[in-house]
Amino acid sequence: MSSTTDSFEASRTEKLRAIEALGIDPWGSRFDGHMPIGEVLRLDADLPEEQRPHVKVAGRIVLNRSAGKLQFIDLWDWTTPLRKNKETREEERGKLQVMVGQRQVGEPSWSLVKLLDLGDLLGVEGRFGRTKTGEPTIFAEKLTYLGKSLLPHPDKHSGMQDIEFRLRHRYLDLIYNPETLDRARKRIQILKTIRRHLDEKGFVEVETPVLHAIAGGAAARPFVTHHNALGIDLFLRIALELPLKRLLVGGLERVYEMGRVFRNEGISPRHNPEFTMLELYQAYGDYHSMMDLTETLIVNCVISLEHGSKLPYGDRVVDYTPPFPRRSYGELFEEHVGVAMTDVEGCRAAAGKTGFATANKHPDVIVHHLFETKVEPALAKLDQPIFVFDYPAALCPLTKRKRERPEIAERFELYVLGMELANAYTELNDPITQEQTFRQQLAGLPEEESMAKMDEDFVRALKHGMPPAGGLGIGIDRLVMLLTNTTTIRDVILFPLLRPEARPRS
RNA sequence: GAAGGCGUAGCUCAGCCGGUAGAGCAACGGACUUUUAAUCCGUAGGUCCUGGGUUCGAAUCCCAGCGCCUUCACCA
Numbered sequence: 359m360s361s362t363t364d365s366f367e368a369s370r371t372e373k374l375r376a377i378e379a380l381g382i383d384p385w386g387s388r389f390d391g392h393m394p395i396g397e398v399l400r401l402d403a404d405l406p407e408e409q410r411p412h413v414k415v416a417g418r419i420v421l422n423r424s425a426g427k428l429q430f431i432d433l434w435d436w437t438t439p440l441r442k443n444k445e446t447r448e449e450e451r452g453k454l455q456v457m458v459g460q461r462q463v464g465e466p467s468w469s470l471v472k473l474l475d476l477g478d479l480l481g482v483e484g485r486f487g488r489t490k491t492g493e494p495t496i497f498a499e500k501l502t503y504l505g506k507s508l509l510p511h512p513d514k515h516s517g518m519q520d521i522e523f524r525l526r527h528r529y530l531d532l533i534y535n536p537e538t539l540d541r542a543r544k545r546i547q548i549l550k551t552i553r554r555h556l557d558e559k560g561f562v563e564v565e566t567p568v569l570h571a572i573a574g575g576a577a578a579r580p581f582v583t584h585h586n587a588l589g590i591d592l593f594l595r596i597a598l599e600l601p602l603k604r605l606l607v608g609g610l611e612r613v614y615e616m617g618r619v620f621r622n623e624g625i626s627p628r629h630n631p632e633f634t635m636l637e638l639y640q641a642y643g644d645y646h647s648m649m650d651l652t653e654t655l656i657v658n659c660v661i662s663l664e665h666g667s668k669l670p671y672g673d674r675v676v677d678y679t680p681p682f683p684r685r686s687y688g689e690l691f692e693e694h695v696g697v698a699m700t701d702v703e704g705c706r707a708a709a710g711k712t713g714f715a716t717a718n719k720h721p722d723v724i725v726h727h728l729f730e731t732k733v734e735p736a737l738a739k740l741d742q743p744i745f746v747f748d749y750p751a752a753l754c755p756l757t758k759r760k761r762e763r764p765e766i767a768e769r770f771e772l773y774v775l776g777m778e779l780a781n782a783y784t785e786l787n788d789p790i791t792q793e794q795t796f797r798q799q800l801a802g803l804p805e806e807e808s809m810a811k812m813d814e815d816f817v818r819a820l821k822h823g824m825p826p827a828g829g830l831g832i833g834i835d836r837l838v839m840l841l842t843n844t845t846t847i848r849d850v851i852l853f854p855l856l857r858p859e860a861r862p863r864s
Numbered sequence: 865g866a867a868g869g870c871g872u873a874g875c876u877c878a879g880c881c882g883g884u885a886g887a888g889c890a891a892c893g894g895a896c897u898u899u900u901a902a903u904c905c906g907u908a909g910g911u912c913c914u915g916g917g918u919u920c921g922a923a924u925c926c927c928a929g930c931g932c933c934u935u936c937a938c939c940a
Binding site: 365366369370421423425426428429430432453455457459460461462476489491493509510511512513514515516517518519520522523525534576577619623627628629635777778779781833836847856857 | 865891892900901933934935
């Protein structure tokens with residue numbers, strides 16, 4: 359805090375005392391029956407003066423102009439629609455104008471008006487119409503002070519540009535950058551759509567533990583914490599998979615969880631240490647049932663955003679009109695790499711050309727390297743989502759193999775513009791294979807990097823009989839990024855992790 | 865974790881081949897009963913991220929640290 363910040367705060371605190379001296383509570387209180395500003399602005403503003411509707415609103419003061427014994431105050435609330443800037447034609451934060459006249463409101467309201475600051479919260483009652491210059495306006499009859507802002511708000515025109523400042527003051531970002539609130543709303547809409555769709559399909563939402571004794575279900579470094587009473591370390595979950603599958607054993611035939619998972623890895627425009635996953639499992643289904651479900655799920659989300667079936671992303675437009683193409687991994691591989699994925703030597707040679715060290719590598723690892731370097735860039739050029747199915751088995755330890763081709767795992771990924779949006783399997787329900795796979799995975803790797811931790815209790819659950827099932831995982835943050843045309847994950851998470859702010863004073 | 869870029873008033877930004885710290889908005893005082901990024905007159909506001917170095921002199925050049933951004937690695 360600098361001394362100028364202190365002086366801003368001191369000046370506003372003085373006004374707060376002055377407001378108290380008027381007999382007004384500077385922190386406001388319950389204010390019933392106010393109309394959302396967005397609704398007020400939809401009212402007919404052109405009625406004759408005596409027919410003008412009486413309205414009551416509450417909002418944040420975002421602009422404040424005094425003209426002698428008149429004061430023009432612009433209020434904002436979360437329903438205020440965007441409006442077009444006359445010069446730049448860009449959408450900007452909308453607002454509702456309030457006109458306060460000294461004669462019309464009298465005392466103590468007029469004294470209060472003189473003490474208002476940008477950022478204060480104000481309730482207004484009055485008639486809604488137009489001023490002489492044509493601006494939709496509430497002609498104030500009664501003011502109710504609803505709360506003081508002791509700190510100055512950002513510049514009314516330039517707003518907030520500094521990314522760090524926006525992230526550290528997300529509450530201001532929501533007010534002054536309309537896109538931020540819009541994205542938050544779209545995220546909420548997407549989550550709602552997913553829940554409604556799964557509900558309609560007979561799925562139930564469950565809550566499984568966040569604290570795990572064994573961090574399993576994915577390959578990632580966990581966060582470690584400690585339980586004092588039990589005297590044991592616990593891990594924050596890195597996936598939702600294993601508890602949900604236990605529920606399949608328990609007879610919950612269609613379950614899902616949409617929840618936070620935690621991975622102790624790098625932070626980037628696409629990675630936040632905590633992020634939201636959707637995982638769902640359907641008994642007696644397989645990965646093809648998951649493909650159908652994924653398609654309708656995504657299409658419903660797109661439609662729910664009310665932009666038809668096409669959405670922009672950067673300089674691209676993605677067409678989500680179903681059906682999405684479905685291509686097998688091997689087919690795409692041969693098409694773009696030029697050799698069959700079963701041709702071990704051919705793959706080794708092709709990978710060598712890309713500078714990839716192939717020695718001692720599992721053939722499937724080489725294959726997947728080629729897929730990433732040759733096939734994925736081609737997928738990124740498509741203007742519609744594409745399902746890629748039937749993956750090399752070694753890449754997918756928790757996946758059922760194809761009965762007639764055990765080197766192939768029944769898995770698909772949904773790619774949109776090269777991003778992996780969804781990942782699904784026919785789940786492995788054979789406890790013997792599961793246990794072997796766990797052990798194989800554990801064998802060659804340092805413990806902290808092992809692909810899947812041995813979870814004896816999970817294997818025991820499978821031994822009691824898990825139904826054959828399809829399972830699906832979707833990274834919700836990335837889905838929201840894609841559907842809201844957002845390039846950084848921090849902008850689809852309201853409070854992304856930041857290093858704690860250094861405080862200059864002790 | 866690595867490399868590159870950035871850090872100046874409450875906010876948005878100039879200034880950067882070294883020579884007294886600048887603007888707009890916000891704030892403060894004043895004028896105005898139809899403004900709307902109101903206007904007009906006036907005033908105040910700075911650890912130029914932090915610490916060290918070079919220099920007669922550093923916001924500016926060098927080194928280190930901190931924070932953020934971008935790219936890469938790990939991963940979703």
